[in-house]
Amino acid sequence: MEFFDLISPLFVALVFAGTVVGIVFGAVPGMTATMAVAVCLPLTYSLGLANGLALLLGLYVGGISGGLVPAILLGIPGTPSSITTTLDGHPMSQRGEGETALRIGIIASLVGGLISLLILYLFAPTLADFAIRFSYVEKFLIILFALTVMAALSSNLLIGIFSGFLGIFISLIGTYDVSNGGNGEYRLIPPGTEYWLDSGFSLLPVLIGLFGLAAILEEAEVGVPEGQKADDIKHDQQRKFSLSIFKGQLTNLTRSSCIGTFVGILPGVGGSAASILAYSNAKTFSRHPERFGKGEPAGVMASESGNNGLTGGALVPLLSLGIPGDSTTALLIGAFTLQGIQVGPLFIGNNPSVWNAMIFAMLLANIFMFVVMYFAIRQVARIVTVPKQILFPVILMMCVIGAYTINYGIMFDVWTLLLFGLFGWLAIKLRLEIAPFIIGFILGPSAEVYFVKSLESFGDLSIFFTKSWIAVLLWVLIVASVTGSVLLSRRHARDNGAD
Amino acid sequence: MKHFRKTLVAALSVATLLAQPLLVSAQELPRNVRLVIGSKSTGGDTYQNSAIVAEALAEKLGINIKVDAVGATAAFKALARDKRGTTLMIFHDQSYLGLLYGQKGYDNPFDTYKIGPTVAINPGNAYLVPKSSPYQSMDDILAAAESGERVRVAIQPGGVSEIGFSAMKNAARLRKAGSEDNIVAVNTGSQSDKNQAMWDGLADVINGSIQGNEQFTQLPEDDHKAMRFVWITARAATLEQAPEAGMGNTTRDDMLQYSSPKVSVAFDDSNDFTFDKEFFFLYNKEMDDAIVKQIDTALTEVFADGAIQERQKAAFFIPNFLPSDAARAHLVEKSDTYRDVISQITAQ
Numbered sequence: 001m002e003f004f005d006l007i008s009p010l011f012v013a014l015v016f017a018g019t020v021v022g023i024v025f026g027a028v029p030g031m032t033a034t035m036a037v038a039v040c041l042p043l044t045y046s047l048g049l050a051n052g053l054a055l056l057l058g059l060y061v062g063g064i065s066g067g068l069v070p071a072i073l074l075g076i077p078g079t080p081s082s083i084t085t086t087l088d089g090h091p092m093s094q095r096g097e098g099e100t101a102l103r104i105g106i107i108a109s110l111v112g113g114l115i116s117l118l119i120l121y122l123f124a125p126t127l128a129d130f131a132i133r134f135s136y137v138e139k140f141l142i143i144l145f146a147l148t149v150m151a152a153l154s155s156n157l158l159i160g161i162f163s164g165f166l167g168i169f170i171s172l173i174g175t176y177d178v179s180n181g182g183n184g185e186y187r188l189i190p191p192g193t194e195y196w197l198d199s200g201f202s203l204l205p206v207l208i209g210l211f212g213l214a215a216i217l218e219e220a221e222v223g224v225p226e227g228q229k230a231d232d233i234k235h236d237q238q239r240k241f242s243l244s245i246f247k248g249q250l251t252n253l254t255r256s257s258c259i260g261t262f263v264g265i266l267p268g269v270g271g272s273a274a275s276i277l278a279y280s281n282a283k284t285f286s287r288h289p290e291r292f293g294k295g296e297p298a299g300v301m302a303s304e305s306g307n308n309g310l311t312g313g314a315l316v317p318l319l320s321l322g323i324p325g326d327s328t329t330a331l332l333i334g335a336f337t338l339q340g341i342q343v344g345p346l347f348i349g350n351n352p353s354v355w356n357a358m359i360f361a362m363l364l365a366n367i368f369m370f371v372v373m374y375f376a377i378r379q380v381a382r383i384v385t386v387p388k389q390i391l392f393p394v395i396l397m398m399c400v401i402g403a404y405t406i407n408y409g410i411m412f413d414v415w416t417l418l419l420f421g422l423f424g425w426l427a428i429k430l431r432l433e434i435a436p437f438i439i440g441f442i443l444g445p446s447a448e449v450y451f452v453k454s455l456e457s458f459g460d461l462s463i464f465f466t467k468s469w470i471a472v473l474l475w476v477l478i479v480a481s482v483t484g485s486v487l488l489s490r491r492h493a494r495d496n497g498a499d
Numbered sequence: 500m501k502h503f504r505k506t507l508v509a510a511l512s513v514a515t516l517l518a519q520p521l522l523v524s525a526q527e528l529p530r531n532v533r534l535v536i537g538s539k540s541t542g543g544d545t546y547q548n549s550a551i552v553a554e555a556l557a558e559k560l561g562i563n564i565k566v567d568a569v570g571a572t573a574a575f576k577a578l579a580r581d582k583r584g585t586t587l588m589i590f591h592d593q594s595y596l597g598l599l600y601g602q603k604g605y606d607n608p609f610d611t612y613k614i615g616p617t618v619a620i621n622p623g624n625a626y627l628v629p630k631s632s633p634y635q636s637m638d639d640i641l642a643a644a645e646s647g648e649r650v651r652v653a654i655q656p657g658g659v660s661e662i663g664f665s666a667m668k669n670a671a672r673l674r675k676a677g678s679e680d681n682i683v684a685v686n687t688g689s690q691s692d693k694n695q696a697m698w699d700g701l702a703d704v705i706n707g708s709i710q711g712n713e714q715f716t717q718l719p720e721d722d723h724k725a726m727r728f729v730w731i732t733a734r735a736a737t738l739e740q741a742p743e744a745g746m747g748n749t750t751r752d753d754m755l756q757y758s759s760p761k762v763s764v765a766f767d768d769s770n771d772f773t774f775d776k777e778f779f780f781l782y783n784k785e786m787d788d789a790i791v792k793q794i795d796t797a798l799t800e801v802f803a804d805g806a807i808q809e810r811q812k813a814a815f816f817i818p819n820f821l822p823s824d825a826a827r828a829h830l831v832e833k834s835d836t837y838r839d840v841i842s843q844i845t846a847q
Contacts, residue, residue, distance in 0.1 A: 038541065038568075041541055042565075045550070045554070132698050132723070132724065135695065135699045135701075136699075175572075175604070178657050178688070179688050180689075181655075181688035182686075199570075199573070267695075323690070323691035323694070330540060330541070331541050332542075333541070334542045334547075337541075337543070337546070337547045337814075338547060342747055344712075345714050345724060346714040346717055346747070347714070407569065408535075408567045408569050449688075453687075456686070457685075457699070457701045
């Protein structure tokens with residue numbers, strides 16, 4: 001079937017509908033692009049392959065992009081890949097620049113999506129060949145590199161690193177899963193809790209507990225001042241947005257988009273690592289790293305172009321090797337399977353029309369995402385003007401629904417949400433650092449698997465230094481990132497001392 | 500008092516009316532059914548097969564069935580919680596192999612659950628080597644082990660992926676006692692990990708599938724990713740039911756060249772080891788027998804219609820419907836066979 005036979009008004013309408021629904025899923029805390037694709041996957045049966053993919057790709061792009069809305073406006077990452085958007089987007093929102101932050105995030109998302117799409121279209125098979133040169137060793141070093149952002153995000157280096165390691169420790173609770181190459185044994189599970197903790201704590205309930213519920217508890221402790229009106233709440237609707245904010249950020253945008261794409265092409269590294277690495281690099285190479293985490297627009301640009309860069313990248317191994325690049329593309333492969341189509345190294349050559357239709361759907365999805373979100377900003381941004389006594393119960397309800405549905409109805413996930421909400425609230429009082437904790441929690445399991453597998457496969461620790469030139473390059477980046485963080489921390493301490 | 504009596508009678512009447520649908524539904528499947536599967540992947544054979552069966556069954560009974568890819572542990576838990584028939588499960592031989600290999604989270608399915616009908620076989624379980632490998636066949640591999648050469652096999656431990664590996668060790672032992680020690684497992688996770696282990700030079704042989712690896716076998720030999728089938732574990736009688744065109748560029752006749760009797764992995768002195776990956780329903784132990792019968796009857800009619808077989812074959816499954824009782828007897832016997840293989844290996 002020819003490319004133009006596959007493109008129809010229905011195809012375009014499905015991309016649009018998918019993008020809009022995806023944005024909604026991404027914007028609701030606890031609901032993700034993966035969930036949106038999972039819900040709609042059975043529909044692809046009746047839609048056929050091209051139309052089914054149109055819907056799913058719209059959901060994918062929309063779902064990844066929608067996460068920036070709650071991250072910026074509410075301080076709750078809508079999806080795990082928008083954690084680093086929260087770090088600068090929410091402080092911007094708190095100082096009345098929520099609308100600006102949203103516009104920056106949406107434009108950066110579009111740039112990231114389009115750059116990754118271009119890379120996908122031009123270099124997919126070549127990049128897939130490059131990706132398979134990354135063994136367990138290189139993948140571990142990439143995760144280690146992403147983990148160095150824990151230091152970069154800490155206001156107190158020691159406490160930040162401790163919080164990060166605590167996150168790693170808690171992430172390892174559960175079974176060392178055989179599907180990840182583990183031995184299937186329980187570890188770190190307190191006796192008597194095996195029934196609930198055999199799969200450990202799920203990421204999303206932990207995430208929205210720490211960022212959403214903890215913040216609500218903290219606000220509840222302070223209380224809402226009597227007589228507060230919507231107009232009292234900061235809102236930058238009077239300010240005019242100017243593209244000049246992107247001046248000098250071309251390198252940041254391009255680098256972050258490429259990092260997102262690159263992480264996407266490496267199966268198993270995980271989508272969250274894309275935005276974390278992009279953010280970490282933006283901070284390392286910034287002239288003003290001290291502004292990061294306090295409402296720096298460059299941080300939002302890096303994070304959003306990084307996580308949307310992932311969308312094209314994750315399709316590279318899927319369509320060139322039949323191997324999904326992240327959890328959402330793992331679901332996308334189901335659409336092919338349901339239609340009885342093999343995805344592997346011959347897919348693009350054997351199915352040029354489907355391949356072109358997918359690229360076209362991705363392009364449309366990115367454009368629709370931009371148009372829908374950009375022109376809805378003014379209305380969406382008004383969410384911060386909703387009185388807290390109304391807003392917070394609604395957020396709490398959405399968080400609970402999201403936690404309950406993430407694993408298809410597991411009540412323990414709701415208890416996880418509440419437990420980590422409470423932990424987050426206490427952690428703030430104990431001056432533990434939440435951002436490094438959650439980054440440790442996200443990356444911990446991958447770090448464990450790749451570290452153990454590297455040693456199982458190659459024998460001793462020297463392999464991390466001698467495996468390949470890629471490993472050496474990664475060590476250079478790791479050392480640069482750690483050194484930068486230490487120097488910044490010292491400068492910060494010196495400045496505080498001088499004050 | 501009169502007023503109270505009237506209220507009581509009215510309340511009882513309403514309660515009886517409301518309870519009626521529940522009483523009825525206790526003996527048949529409810530309107531909305533959740534079909535959990537033992538895999539977390541929607542791209543794998545368990546989801547694909549379950550989706551085909553769920554759609555046909557739902558259409559036959561006029562109900563809604565939603566397939567949830569929750570994974571084995573969560574699926575077993577969900578099944579154990581629900582005896583009303585709201586939650587059903589489809590899984591494959593991993594259900595009992597998990598127990599035989601001592602995996603956490605696996606109980607004896609024949610004691611813990613009701614076994615429902617079998618619905619299909621995936622004949623695709625396979626072993627592959629790099630195209631540039633010195634091993635051209637299973638015989639080469641077993642001969643290498645016999646001569647003291649170490650052969651590394653990438654598998655996911657504890658189930659379907661490992662059973663063929665256990666059989667290889669058993670065949671090596673039969674060939675020359677002690678040579679099984681030269682066949683060693685490289686524990687990996689997903690299919691991509693197994694492929695990667697091959698490309699990294701960490702494994703000489705990998706477990707894979709016709710569906711997942713066939714395209715790699717079509718690559719030219721100078722391509723680093725190119726692979727070659729050396730063994731397809733399905734019985735020849737099963738493969739012969741596959742479409743003649745096979746899958747991709749590998750025809751059914753090509754596939755038969757890699758399965759018993761053309762490729763021999765000895766089970767004992769007179770038989771080859773074979774393994775068909777079979778999909779079947781599992782139910783809560785206390786689910787009403789009337790529901791079991793309802794599903795059996797509905798699936799009997801579905802398979803009698805013949806349309807589902809076409810869909811299954813198009814997706815490279817072999818239709819294999821057996822009603823609950825026959826399915827249970829068949830699977831118990833199959834489980835006993837593989838228990839022997841595993842115990843012979845672990846006894847070494």
